[in-house]
Amino acid sequence: MPTLASSGDLIQLMDPDGKYFIFRLVPGQRLETHRGIFQHDALIGQAYGAEVRSHLDKLFYLFTPSTADIIRQLKRSSQILFPKDIGLILLRLNIRPGMTVLETGTGSGGMTLALAQAVGPMGRVISYDVRPDMQNLARRNLEQVGLLDRVTLKLRDIKEGFDETDVESFFLDVGNPYDYTAQVYRALRGGGHFGCLVPTANQVSDLIISLQREMFAFIEVVEVLMREYKPVAARLRPMDRMIAHTGYLVFARPVTRSAQPAADAETPPDNEAGVEQEQNPEDLE
């Protein structure tokens, strides 16, 4: 028994080239596309996965939109995060249903949306931004997909710090993250998870210095590259071009140093060159 599209569903119409439209089904409304018009009423009651056709007889598929596809088409006025990065960030920050996570800045709400989806209806995302226009845009984006009730938006210059303490995970997405590590440290639980994305190598260096000063340990810097293939069985080959860079991901964990000096003069846990093998989180077996 197939699942049918109902009034009120958030749906995705995708054409054979992968272009798509995400919208909510409302009786009486219609969608105009570059390939013809759809009446919502004609879509309500159709099975998900089915071929549907515009008034020009152009083919589309009726889907439920994925979080990744929703994020990709958000109205935005800032750089958006990519699935390749979002996936690893969610995992490394240990985002789980029911938890509370902090984020700065909100931007257009792309990462906010991914976090809200991952923490689920019992979790909470608290997202700070200093720009009211951005938060309004994010609010509309979150509302449109029904996730606003999981999110608290706070309009604030984060130089003043955060209301929250003992938070398990923090994602920092601002141009000058090195200016806020003290504030982030105070908001995070000991041993919590810090993540950040910065576009340039210079920012990475500045952030490392700042993190080391503020008692963050186990600093990791990684890049994620995604390479797509043309899905042709007899002529399998990568696409000619790819996204070569979105940003450097920096992860770290706040620790509390004990008062007494380290008797055994351990090297600090900041992933220096020599320990490459040990700290590789993807060691082959």
Next chain:
Amino acid sequence: MPTLASSGDLIQLMDPDGKYFIFRLVPGQRLETHRGIFQHDALIGQAYGAEVRSHLDKLFYLFTPSTADIIRQLKRSSQILFPKDIGLILLRLNIRPGMTVLETGTGSGGMTLALAQAVGPMGRVISYDVRPDMQNLARRNLEQVGLLDRVTLKLRDIKEGFDETDVESFFLDVGNPYDYTAQVYRALRGGGHFGCLVPTANQVSDLIISLQREMFAFIEVVEVLMREYKPVAARLRPMDRMIAHTGYLVFARPVTRSAQPAADAETPPDNEAGVEQEQNPEDLE
């Protein structure tokens, strides 16, 4: 007010080189490491993130383990998935709190664990495997971290198909995925999400053929590469070596073709060369 480690907590002790131990705190027990012994009783009541020291005065940090770190140290007799791949799979399969997801095979339970964590206490992972020894290993691994109650393990040759239908997402991790696409198609909801990881290019080609035959559309083939940097501010550079290959990720969506022939002779939606730009899910703005 810091969060303190309590009896019964699953904790992680990490040394400055990033080597770690994950175990549950039980009063009266002790942990023996290559860097000395810890009494559980001495850890209970310590703040998370704190420096703790073995009887040899060797430094460790007291953490809550992340899902990624738990997976990395699972007892296993099969290849394990890496965070770089798991992150994208969870996103592309649209895994969310509360949903039901199918997986085959269970293997050592690494992906099962990641899925169980992501669907949360209200969700369910149904995992098939033909080998009882593997499922027993996976069962122990899941039990150890308290996630077994979210998972249904089924011992079955999947040639016979699956009990479930109308499932939203399916992750297939077997050596010959092209032999089971018909069975997977019947288990999936129309427009659902199919994902698979295969190590060789030949398997990718065979899988594409099989998916196209079984009415899967929007086939995507990608590789995820993660490049780590030495986190040294004044000498920032990538690590000398990296994991160059774990597998090719193949994603697709089951569709239902309408009975009538396609009047407008559309090209089938299998991402042929010409539509590269259009289907790039990571298009820069």
Next chain:
Amino acid sequence: MPTLASSGDLIQLMDPDGKYFIFRLVPGQRLETHRGIFQHDALIGQAYGAEVRSHLDKLFYLFTPSTADIIRQLKRSSQILFPKDIGLILLRLNIRPGMTVLETGTGSGGMTLALAQAVGPMGRVISYDVRPDMQNLARRNLEQVGLLDRVTLKLRDIKEGFDETDVESFFLDVGNPYDYTAQVYRALRGGGHFGCLVPTANQVSDLIISLQREMFAFIEVVEVLMREYKPVAARLRPMDRMIAHTGYLVFARPVTRSAQPAADAETPPDNEAGVEQEQNPEDLE
């Protein structure tokens, strides 16, 4: 004392965006560009490296063109090789001044030109192609840069084999290289160098089978990726996009098996999985 541009020199005028024109200085002629006109007479006698200006006062630099820049702007009707691949091919095929090298097909003459440059005035490039139009195009391209005298162009279906034997190096650039390995084997010196570029993974598999059948050993398959950075000191970061794929490079060496069966049952030298470390030609010290 700077080097001055003389009548008859092949020169390159490059604008600040890196767009350029390569042409020979001829007294009395003129060059028309999108940024204004240059009289050759005004360029003759200028120092190389100097700023020169069009009649619209637009800035260009006066350079001697590099081989790479010449190849990049060749008139062509076929795919061209990229510097990242050409560089490794020249090295792996052990191309040196004074030697003779075979090439098939000629195409637009891009690789022919690179080979002709590398073997020098005492060397020789023998290039086969079955299409007269391609060889005529290549001939004009080579003549324009003064390298035609180092090249012998042969119009031939290479199914019939090659006139030459005992050649040290062979570069094969055709769509079905697996159909010609017997012919290539007969042209090559024992222990010589074979190289090939193919765009798809399927071609690589077919070529490996063909090479193994024809007594080629030490088969290597590699991809070369080049990632460019924005050269901004304070904001160092990779370019947003890159060329993700040009082709797979396949190298092999023809050997002669001795008559007697291998008494010690050695594994054949075709770089099987197990010897990965040993054969890595880029082993770090």
Next chain:
Amino acid sequence: MPTLASSGDLIQLMDPDGKYFIFRLVPGQRLETHRGIFQHDALIGQAYGAEVRSHLDKLFYLFTPSTADIIRQLKRSSQILFPKDIGLILLRLNIRPGMTVLETGTGSGGMTLALAQAVGPMGRVISYDVRPDMQNLARRNLEQVGLLDRVTLKLRDIKEGFDETDVESFFLDVGNPYDYTAQVYRALRGGGHFGCLVPTANQVSDLIISLQREMFAFIEVVEVLMREYKPVAARLRPMDRMIAHTGYLVFARPVTRSAQPAADAETPPDNEAGVEQEQNPEDLE
């Protein structure tokens, strides 16, 4: 008629795993390997490409060594350059038979050897180093392969500058290249080719600043990555691990600015963000 190994030839014996020995054939001498002994006299007169066997009946192949294989096995006390980088450097510096090229530092002579091979018997490599021990090692390495007569080794602190002027190409391989760009500028011909390899991003930034100050233009920063595949036709896949980083390659061209101020306020030709497409030297057609 096969080419036969003669007394005095520089040869390479390669075992099926790709391990090899490079040495000169001398009547009466013998080679001891981990797989048995070879008498030089038994090798003299054998055909290149032939299977030859040690006194333990272990299989080797008789080859002429390539430049890349020679460099790989050089005795060395410094980091060596890799073929993936050498190939692009030779191309970008426009190294050709008969030309003169400058290099600093000599190191163990790996790049010196590659340059000497590429300029041929009519060319010349002038290589500076401040350490006599390194130059002595390089001298022995070059002598062993018969290329010392193409090389002039100069023992010098390059802070004092170079004897040469109007040189077409310069390869700078020192830890602090940004300290010597003025000296390099004076040695180079206008519009010549400058290349440098540095391991860290910080060095790249410092070098860019230094190059811009010294009237170098068209600065390019690239990384070359080489990914190897297991050459198994039925199970084609990349090797599990790869070299992730050797260094950043920086190329630039010295120009001479004209006296008058740039009337049309052109942006300087340093590859700023906005001109990415234009300056991509590997633009697909």
